[in-house]
Amino acid sequence: MIREYLRALPVFAGDLPTFAPADVPGRPDELFVSWLVAAVEAGVREPHATTLSTIGPDGVPSARIVILKNVDAAGWQFAAHAASPKGRDLARHPAAALTFYWPALARQVRVRGTVRPATAEESAADFLARSAESRAEAARGRQSRPLDDRPTPEISLDPGYVLPEWTLYTVEPCDVEFWQGDKHRQHTRLRYSRATPGWDRQLLWP
Ligand SMILES: Cc1cc2nc3c(=O)[nH]c(=O)nc-3n(C[C@H](O)[C@H](O)[C@H](O)COP(=O)(O)O)c2cc1C
Numbered sequence: 001m002i003r004e005y006l007r008a009l010p011v012f013a014g015d016l017p018t019f020a021p022a023d024v025p026g027r028p029d030e031l032f033v034s035w036l037v038a039a040v041e042a043g044v045r046e047p048h049a050t051t052l053s054t055i056g057p058d059g060v061p062s063a064r065i066v067i068l069k070n071v072d073a074a075g076w077q078f079a080a081h082a083a084s085p086k087g088r089d090l091a092r093h094p095a096a097a098l099t100f101y102w103p104a105l106a107r108q109v110r111v112r113g114t115v116r117p118a119t120a121e122e123s124a125a126d127f128l129a130r131s132a133e134s135r136a137e138a139a140r141g142r143q144s145r146p147l148d149d150r151p152t153p154e155i156s157l158d159p160g161y162v163l164p165e166w167t168l169y170t171v172e173p174c175d176v177e178f179w180q181g182d183k184h185r186q187h188t189r190l191r192y193s194r195a196t197p198g199w200d201r202q203l204l205w206p
Helices: 002-008 028-041 085-092 120-128 130-142
Strands: 051-054 061-067 068-074 075-080 095-102 108-115 166-180 188-192 201-205
Touching: 002 188, 028 075, 028 095, 028 108, 061 075, 061 085, 068 108, 075 085, 075 108, 075 120, 095 166, 108 188, 120 130, 120 166, 130 166
Parallel strands: none
Antiparallel strands: 051 061, 051 095, 068 075, 075 166, 095 108, 108 166, 166 188, 188 201
């Protein structure tokens, strides 16, 4: 029953943008920013949310959503508690994938690479830019622990307090793939692969 229900759900409905891979910039972060801005303008909710996939100690991947904090030639940045499961995965195996999907535009971006923690100063600046509630919750240090019925402890943080485990991470990409969906299934895939110097570009069968 659910099989037919799923099969009947539409994909790539509505007006979709075109994508001309011949006109792209030489750097993937520049194309990414233009796609991100297009997603914002198309009204995509949380367009800066991305699925972060890491490798667990048992070799099984784990994926969860995080918020993109910055992107530039150095890479894609997100922030997390270093003692969280994802932080421990990254300490053991500093590699990850980020997957963005902007449904209104039928666009996906996949980023793969090595992960480097930022300096303590950069991580501190990210922590201090968070809301008071987010800082207090991070400082409780209970993320991903079993939720019990103990009352939430009141925490009043000094405004300059920085949680030492809060970490800004940079995914330094080895490849970045842009995927544009098409109503008639003439999808377009373009992969940037790191070269020395710069980037190679290759179209792929969708
Ligand atoms: C829209 C959205 C944004 C999120 N942003 C973050 C984030 O920036 N950093 C973070 O650590 N967790 C974020 N989370 C929570 C994570 O998805 C995840 O539940 C949590 O970090 C625990 O992951 P872990 O147990 O694999 O370490 C976000 C969740 C959602 C749905």
